[in-house]
Amino acid sequence: MIDVRILREDPEGMRERMAARGTDIDWEAVMAADRERRETLARWERLKERKNKLSGEIGRLKKAGGDAADLMEEIGTVSAELDALDQPLGETERRFSESMLDIPNLPDAGVPVGESEADNPVLRHWGEAPAFDFTPKNHWEIGEALGILDFARGAKLTGARFTLYRGQGALLERALIAFMLDLQTREHGYEEILPPFLVNRDTMTGTGQLPKFEADMFRTVDPDYFLIPTAEVPLTNIHREEVLDASDLPAYYCAYTPCFRREAGSYGKDMRGLIRQHQFNKVELVKIVEPESSFEELEKLTRDAEAVLQRLGLHYRVVELCTADLGFSAAKTYDIEVWLPGQGTYREISSCSNCTDFQARRAAIRYRPAPKQRPQLVHTLNGSGLAVGRTLVAIMENFQQGDGSIAVPEALRSYMGGLERIPAAK
RNA sequence: GGAGAGAUGGCCGAGCGGUCGAAGGCGCACGCCUGCUAAGCGUGUGUACCCCAAAAGGGUACCGAGGGUUCGAAUCCCUCUCUCUCCGCCA
Numbered sequence: 387m388i389d390v391r392i393l394r395e396d397p398e399g400m401r402e403r404m405a406a407r408g409t410d411i412d413w414e415a416v417m418a419a420d421r422e423r424r425e426t427l428a429r430w431e432r433l434k435e436r437k438n439k440l441s442g443e444i445g446r447l448k449k450a451g452g453d454a455a456d457l458m459e460e461i462g463t464v465s466a467e468l469d470a471l472d473q474p475l476g477e478t479e480r481r482f483s484e485s486m487l488d489i490p491n492l493p494d495a496g497v498p499v500g501e502s503e504a505d506n507p508v509l510r511h512w513g514e515a516p517a518f519d520f521t522p523k524n525h526w527e528i529g530e531a532l533g534i535l536d537f538a539r540g541a542k543l544t545g546a547r548f549t550l551y552r553g554q555g556a557l558l559e560r561a562l563i564a565f566m567l568d569l570q571t572r573e574h575g576y577e578e579i580l581p582p583f584l585v586n587r588d589t590m591t592g593t594g595q596l597p598k599f600e601a602d603m604f605r606t607v608d609p610d611y612f613l614i615p616t617a618e619v620p621l622t623n624i625h626r627e628e629v630l631d632a633s634d635l636p637a638y639y640c641a642y643t644p645c646f647r648r649e650a651g652s653y654g655k656d657m658r659g660l661i662r663q664h665q666f667n668k669v670e671l672v673k674i675v676e677p678e679s680s681f682e683e684l685e686k687l688t689r690d691a692e693a694v695l696q697r698l699g700l701h702y703r704v705v706e707l708c709t710a711d712l713g714f715s716a717a718k719t720y721d722i723e724v725w726l727p728g729q730g731t732y733r734e735i736s737s738c739s740n741c742t743d744f745q746a747r748r749a750a751i752r753y754r755p756a757p758k759q760r761p762q763l764v765h766t767l768n769g770s771g772l773a774v775g776r777t778l779v780a781i782m783e784n785f786q787q788g789d790g791s792i793a794v795p796e797a798l799r800s801y802m803g804g805l806e807r808i809p810a811a812k
Numbered sequence: 813g814g815a816g817a818g819a820u821g822g823c824c825g826a827g828c829g830g831u832c833g834a835a836g837g838c839g840c841a842c843g844c845c846u847g848c849u850a851a852g853c854g855u856g857u858g859u860a861c862c863c864c865a866a867a868a869g870g871g872u873a874c875c876g877a878g879g880g881u882u883c884g885a886a887u888c889c890c891u892c893u894c895u896c897u898c899c900g901c902c903a
Contacts, residue, residue: 428862431872438872441884445830454883461883629822629859750860758841761859 387747406709419482491744494718500708513701524728525782526659547664554808561801566669574690576640581620584611589623592749594715604646613646617670618768629761630753636675667774673767680765684740691736691771697797701725717742728783735776738769
């Protein structure tokens with residue numbers, strides 16, 4: 387949630403900065419809801435004060451054996467007024483919080499203004515695209531030829547966008563997960579977490595998936611739970627409704643989880659291959675930090691994600707998302723895009739965001755800067771370190787050999803029993 | 813799934829339907845005292861929101877959550893959630 391005080395104090399500035407996102411918000415309605423809510427609340431509280439006073443007097447009178455008939459009569463009218471206010475108050479509060487929950491985060495002042503992803507500036511490149519003396523294939527062609535990816539049977543078991551990994555394909559995925567976790571925990575200082583893959587509504591609301599994006603989620607009916615679309619959700623919510631000690635910060639968390647997404651509204655897009663699945667694996671990085679350091683921490687977090695690609699020897703570039711391409715909760719985001727020679731394009735493999743106090747406010751994650759001081763909202767960050775399925779795709783396409791085999795990157799061999807090459811089909 | 817017990821402030825723990833934001837203890841902060849590695853004494857010590865330009869100040873809410881009874885509920889009633897114990901089942 388944004389800070390409503392900013393909206394009250396500078397509605398024009400707010401309007402302008404949000405407009406750069408391209409989101410359409412009825413600001414008049416939000417501000418009216420805020421005003422109405424406060425007015426009704428003030429009125430309700432004044433009545434309540436009167437009622438509490440009367441009630442106290444009745445108590446004292448009765449104890450002294452006096453007659454409280456007059457007071458009882460007055461309290462009756464006050465109670466009636468209060469009752470009449472209950473519904474409008476509840477309604478205006480609901481209206482206000484609902485509209486606040488649907489407002490995205492304010493882009494950071496430094497974020498480039500743009501109209502689409504085409505306006506995302508490229509910040510840097512690492513490595514080089516590999517040269518081939520043959521025409522490189524798509525990963526789905528390679529995967530089916532080698533028998534390590536079985537799309538048809540994935541679809542049979544569940545439906546479109548579900549895939550079966552087999553043999554050395556499954557092993558490669560597992561090796562990537564272990565490799566990524568080891569790198570992030572041993573070298574970058576993240577604590578490894580294995581969180582629940584199903585979470586409740588409050589948790590989903592805390593990070594911003596609900597209420598606006600319920601249609602994008604898989605859910606269970608009884609009980610009313612959601613399959614996590616990313617480990618960002620459980621990791622960031624670890625400290626929901628807590629007041630942390632300054633010494634607890636910064637907290638670095640890292641988790642491997644499967645991720646589940648409906649991909650509603652992306653019909654027909656990336657239908658082939660592993661790029662867009664309803665279920666995919668990801669190693670996620672989450673940081674809970676003090677506000678002053680969050681942008682610096684974003685730079686570090688992005689480097690932590692890049693390190694994975696560097697160790698694997700995969701060529702990539704880093705882009706900054708312009709205002710129009712920012713996610714709902716993010717104030718600033720870097721995307722890491724890996725080169726896929728089989729498709730001749732860069733594809734997002736990690737998205738690293740500073741959500742500033744947006745999620746912290748929703749989830750009530752605070753810390754006490756110093757003893758005796760009031761609790762303050764933390765800043766939260768998250769980034770993929772990395773999307774495992776897409777990394778497997780990148781390895782298949784970048785390290786494919788002329789004979790149809792795939793070379794295993796040096797960094798992964800110890801995780802694969804020393805395997806240097808996934809051999810071509812006989 | 814069945815039977816039972818419980819949920820109170822940072823922690824422990826009390827709480828006849830009214831004077832309870834809540835005894836007491838611990839912890840913590842500040843002060844005093846004291847020459848001995850500490851004790852003693854005193855004071856203070858929650859969060860959110862509203863009013864106020866702000867500070868000061870005032871107000872409202874919160875004793876797991878949500879409803880209800882009552883002029884008045886931490887205290888009574890209902891529903892739910894979570895924790896613990898026993899039985900069953902299971903990886």
